[in-house]
Amino acid sequence: MLESLKGAWRYRQFIATSIRHELVTRFARSRIGGAWMIIHPLSMVLIYALILSAVLSAKLPGIESQYAYAIYLTAGMLGWSLFSEILNRCLGVFIENANLMKKLVFPKIALPVIITGSCLINNLALFVVILVVFAVLGHFTPSTLPWVIVLTGITVLLALGLGLMLGILNVFIRDIGQLMPIVLQFLFWFTPVVYPAEIVPASLQKLIAFNPLFHLVGAYHDVLAYGQAPSLTALAALTVLGAGLVLISALLFRKASPEMVDAL
Amino acid sequence: MSQATQTTQTPPATPKPLLEVRELGKSYRRYRNELMRVASWFSPVKPLDETWILRDINFDVAQGEAVGIVGQNGAGKSTLLKMITGTLRPTEGYIRTHGRVAAILELGMGFNGELTGRQNVLHSAGLMGFTHAQVDGAMADIEAFAEIGDYFDKPMRVYSSGMQMRVAFSVATAFRPEILIVDEALSVGDAYFQHKSFDRIREFQRQGTSLLIVSHDKAAIQSLCDRAILLEQGRVLEDGLPQDIMDYYNALIAKKENDRVEITPLDSGQIQTRSGSGEATVKQISLHAANGNALDVVDVGQAVELRITVAIHTNLPELVVGYKLKDRVGQDVFGTNTWHTHQIEKQLTAGEVLTYRMRFNANLGPGSYSVSLSLHSSDTHLIHNYQWVDHALVFQMVNMEKDFFLGSSWVMPAIECERHVATSSEPNESV
Numbered sequence: 001m002l003e004s005l006k007g008a009w010r011y012r013q014f015i016a017t018s019i020r021h022e023l024v025t026r027f028a029r030s031r032i033g034g035a036w037m038i039i040h041p042l043s044m045v046l047i048y049a050l051i052l053s054a055v056l057s058a059k060l061p062g063i064e065s066q067y068a069y070a071i072y073l074t075a076g077m078l079g080w081s082l083f084s085e086i087l088n089r090c091l092g093v094f095i096e097n098a099n100l101m102k103k104l105v106f107p108k109i110a111l112p113v114i115i116t117g118s119c120l121i122n123n124l125a126l127f128v129v130i131l132v133v134f135a136v137l138g139h140f141t142p143s144t145l146p147w148v149i150v151l152t153g154i155t156v157l158l159a160l161g162l163g164l165m166l167g168i169l170n171v172f173i174r175d176i177g178q179l180m181p182i183v184l185q186f187l188f189w190f191t192p193v194v195y196p197a198e199i200v201p202a203s204l205q206k207l208i209a210f211n212p213l214f215h216l217v218g219a220y221h222d223v224l225a226y227g228q229a230p231s232l233t234a235l236a237a238l239t240v241l242g243a244g245l246v247l248i249s250a251l252l253f254r255k256a257s258p259e260m261v262d263a264l
Numbered sequence: 265m266s267q268a269t270q271t272t273q274t275p276p277a278t279p280k281p282l283l284e285v286r287e288l289g290k291s292y293r294r295y296r297n298e299l300m301r302v303a304s305w306f307s308p309v310k311p312l313d314e315t316w317i318l319r320d321i322n323f324d325v326a327q328g329e330a331v332g333i334v335g336q337n338g339a340g341k342s343t344l345l346k347m348i349t350g351t352l353r354p355t356e357g358y359i360r361t362h363g364r365v366a367a368i369l370e371l372g373m374g375f376n377g378e379l380t381g382r383q384n385v386l387h388s389a390g391l392m393g394f395t396h397a398q399v400d401g402a403m404a405d406i407e408a409f410a411e412i413g414d415y416f417d418k419p420m421r422v423y424s425s426g427m428q429m430r431v432a433f434s435v436a437t438a439f440r441p442e443i444l445i446v447d448e449a450l451s452v453g454d455a456y457f458q459h460k461s462f463d464r465i466r467e468f469q470r471q472g473t474s475l476l477i478v479s480h481d482k483a484a485i486q487s488l489c490d491r492a493i494l495l496e497q498g499r500v501l502e503d504g505l506p507q508d509i510m511d512y513y514n515a516l517i518a519k520k521e522n523d524r525v526e527i528t529p530l531d532s533g534q535i536q537t538r539s540g541s542g543e544a545t546v547k548q549i550s551l552h553a554a555n556g557n558a559l560d561v562v563d564v565g566q567a568v569e570l571r572i573t574v575a576i577h578t579n580l581p582e583l584v585v586g587y588k589l590k591d592r593v594g595q596d597v598f599g600t601n602t603w604h605t606h607q608i609e610k611q612l613t614a615g616e617v618l619t620y621r622m623r624f625n626a627n628l629g630p631g632s633y634s635v636s637l638s639l640h641s642s643d644t645h646l647i648h649n650y651q652w653v654d655h656a657l658v659f660q661m662v663n664m665e666k667d668f669f670l671g672s673s674w675v676m677p678a679i680e681c682e683r684h685v686a687t688s689s690e691p692n693e694s695v
Contacts, residue, residue: 013399014390021376021387028378028419103373104391105350105365172298255305258353261346262292 004250007107015110019117041126045133048073067137068225074130075224076193076217079151082123083159083213084184089115090163091180094171098264108257112164116156123152130224141227151219151230154238158212161245168249168256171263191217212241280362281324282442282474283348287357288321290343317343318498321357325443330475332485332506334513335495341478344495345369345445348476363442366392369478371432377421381412381431384420388435402438409464410434411457426454433461440468445476455670486510486561487630487662510561543580544639544650547573547617549657551635562626563664564674570622570657574639580612583650585620586638591672592631603642627674628661635659 008015027033049070065071093111094101101108127148134140170176191213192200200208208214216238219230293311295301303309318340325331335341346352348359349367374391375384385406389399407416410430415423423431437444446465469475479485485492485506492509494502494516502512551559552569562568572585586601602608602620609618635657641648666674 010393011390013395014387014393016396017383017387017390021379021383024383025376025378100374100391102346102351103367103370106391106393169302172301252305256302258355259293259301261352 004107004109008109008113011107011110014106015113015117018110018114019121022114022118023121037122037125038129041122041129042133044077045074045126045129048077049133049137065137065139067139071134071137071139072196072221072225073194074133075220076191078123078126078130078148078224079155079217079220080188080191080193080213081126082119082152082155083216084188085119085122086115086156086159087163087166087184088180089119090160090167091170091177093164093167094260094264095174095177101261102264108253112160116160120152120156134224141224144223144227144229147219147223147230150235151216151223154219154235154242155216157242157246158216158238161242161247161249164249165245165252168252168260171256171260187211187213190214192221193217212238281326282362283325283476284360285321285323285348285357286360288344288347288354288359289316289319289356290340290347290352291316291319291355316498318347318495321500323493323500323503325474325476327442327472327474328469329491330469330477330489332489332492332509333476333478333495334485334492334509336516339495340498341495345476345478348443349445361443364439365443365445366436366439366441367445368433368436369445369447371436372428375420375428375432378419380419381410381416381423382407385431385435388432389438392435392439394439398439406431406434406438409438409460426457430457433457437461437464437468440471440473442472443474443476444468445478447478484662487664541648541650543578543648544574544576544583544612546637546639546651546653546656547575549573549635549637549653551657551659559659561660561662562628564626564628564630564661564666566626568624568626570620570624570635572620572622572637574618574620576612576614576616576618578614580641580650581610582641583609583612583618584640584642585618586640587622588636588638589628590634590636592633595672597628597633597672599636601638601640626661629669629672629674630661630663631672632658632660 023034023037027036030036032039049067052073053067053070090112093115094108097111100106166176166180170180190208190211192208197208197214197218215231215234219234219238222228222230291314293301293304293314295304295309295311300309300311304311321344323331333341333344343352345367347354348361349365374388376387379387382403385403386396386399389402390396394402410416410427410433412423412427412430415427416431420428420431444465465475475488477485477488489506491504492502492506493500494509494513496516501516502509548571550571551562552571553559554567554569559568570587572587574583574585576583584601584603586599586603588599589597591597612618634655637651637653637656639650639652641650663669666676669676
């Protein structure tokens with residue numbers, strides 16, 4: 001583990017240019033370049049804020065704004081999008097970089113680090129846009145904002161742990177790559193992102209509590225929408241779960257790596 | 265990273281090999297399903313079967329040594345090289361390397377068309393494990409070596425493939441590795457750059473880099489390597505001097521290609537390039553050295569004999585035998601026939617066998633050449649074409665002793681040069 005972290009440090013140059021190149025190529029030859037990085041999340045947030053709020057102007061208990069639903073939705077989205085983006089990219093990371101892995105020797109840990117880096121940049125852009133829109137809507141929760149850093153860390157841990165585990169298995173059992181988007185869809189709808197947790201029938205409340213993302217997205221709601229500190233027990237449990245998943249992934253990688261390139 | 269003996273620039277007195285390969289083996293295991301494979305990482309699950317790609321490989325490579333890895337397709341060459349590079353893990357045995365291993369097998373990995381040459385260099389060198397500062401230090405050299413001018417700062421998508429190769433080669437060899445794996449057939453653009461690249465590889469070797477050269481080209485192995493290793497079905501069949509190894513290798517291939525050399529009459533599976541009415545046919549064609557040994561690698565200027573055996577199947581009034589040498593791309597290099605040389609054989613009877621010995625000095629440039637044959641009745645094969653065989657024989661020219669030259673002909677000049685001081689009335693004529 002420590003050895004691979006050292007490897008990542010030695011390859012920091014490769015990691016840095018990879019992340020930069022990913023951004024550069026995304027906006028290469030477009031006129032306004034990097035501005036698209038803001039426009040995409042902005043349009044998403046605006047659609048939620050303006051259109052959905054007008055259609056579904058239902059007030060949510062605990063938020064004093066006519067845009068309550070939009071605020072709730074975007075707060076949850078910030079967490080969900082980071083989780084699903086990292087998970088999705090980890091799922092295909094080894095297969096997509098098969099050529100590189102077959103031809104060159106480099107610490108493989110660089111690959112998830114690159115993914116994390118570029119997803120964090122995207123998430124940061126979304127976060128900035130959300131803050132601006134919230135401020136315009138007159139919704140501001142400065143005291144709980146620093147929690148976002150902690151939540152981001154936990155989200156990355158969970159997404160990497162689960163994503164790498166599945167990404168490694170996906171090299172050998174490609175069905176996983178096909179199955180996961182479906183599972184992720186289910187997971188999305190079993191997580192209160194677009195609906196308030198309260199509307200879930202009591203009989204299902206117990207079941208939904210087993211979904212770690214329920215707690216994660218809930219914490220994002222607390223911090224960004226309700227302006228209250230998240231549940232520490234939930235965060236502690238999520239951290240333990242995330243760390244556990246990362247450790248399992250690391251172990252799995254150690255076992256799988258001698259055969260990994262053979263299967264690519 | 266390498267606590268290895270970095271005895272750069274000191275003469276190769278160090279007996280310690282840069283590369284040690286011991287009991288090396290690689291197998292691919294098949295399981296009932298992939299879930300069983302995953303289970304096998306954690307518990308003893310028996311695979312359905314195990315296919316050994318390589319086994320019992322043992323060899324050392326000393327500092328500054330150039331070793332050719334020879335073998336037919338599927339012999340395990342690339343598996344071996346991948347394990348030496350480190351991308352594949354051995355199933356058994358080990359490889360010990362002292363110093364950095366670099367491979368010039370596939371250049372331009374990870375290049376991105378939207379980025380400039382400079383940016384791609386930075387990225388590519390990063391992928392080799394170098395830091396920004398190290399790359400910056402070498403950037404000027406890389407740019408100078410690639411010789412692509414202003415293009416270096418333009419997006420790579422506007423590059424020609426040759427330019428891309430130039431940049432790729434320049435980065436790949438920006439830092440001298442201890443062990444360099446080279447695919448000889450690798451084309452790095454134009455002939456000029458090709459030579460420049462090989463000069464650089466040679467220079468590395470002089471400074472102590474060991475070379476592992478993989479090639480199908482017998483000529484290249486003989487001219488580049490101090491030693492060769494012949495792989496056959498995943499084992500080291502021979503390890504020795506390139507000449508000996510190539511002889512062995514040729515024998516191995518000859519077994520496979522026998523039917524191409526020994527042309528039998530009434531062959532039902534005739535190749536398309538063979539045509540003719542068949543009154544006379546080529547029984548055998550071979551190339552021999554002056555001492556009579558069969559050859560398929562010929563040194564520039566070497567005296568050789570092209571031996572052609574012709575069988576006559578019906579009584580014929582006359583027979584002309586012609587041959588033509590073509591280079592790799594099918595250009596005629598030389599051709600003649602026995603009509604032009606006034607050696608027409610007349611009144612042949614069925615059952616007769618004629619042996620022609622065409623002796624000449626192979627004053628040809630390095631590369632691959634093929635021999636086409638024709639048997640006919642008068643000056644051209646258009647009238648009474650008995651038989652026409654394209655690519656009846658293929659041989660390699662290799663420059664082992666002569667000074668370097670370009671082209672397909674060896675027409676070595678005697679060069680004289682006079683130097684004198686230009687008089688003031690006469691303008692300096694030098695360009």
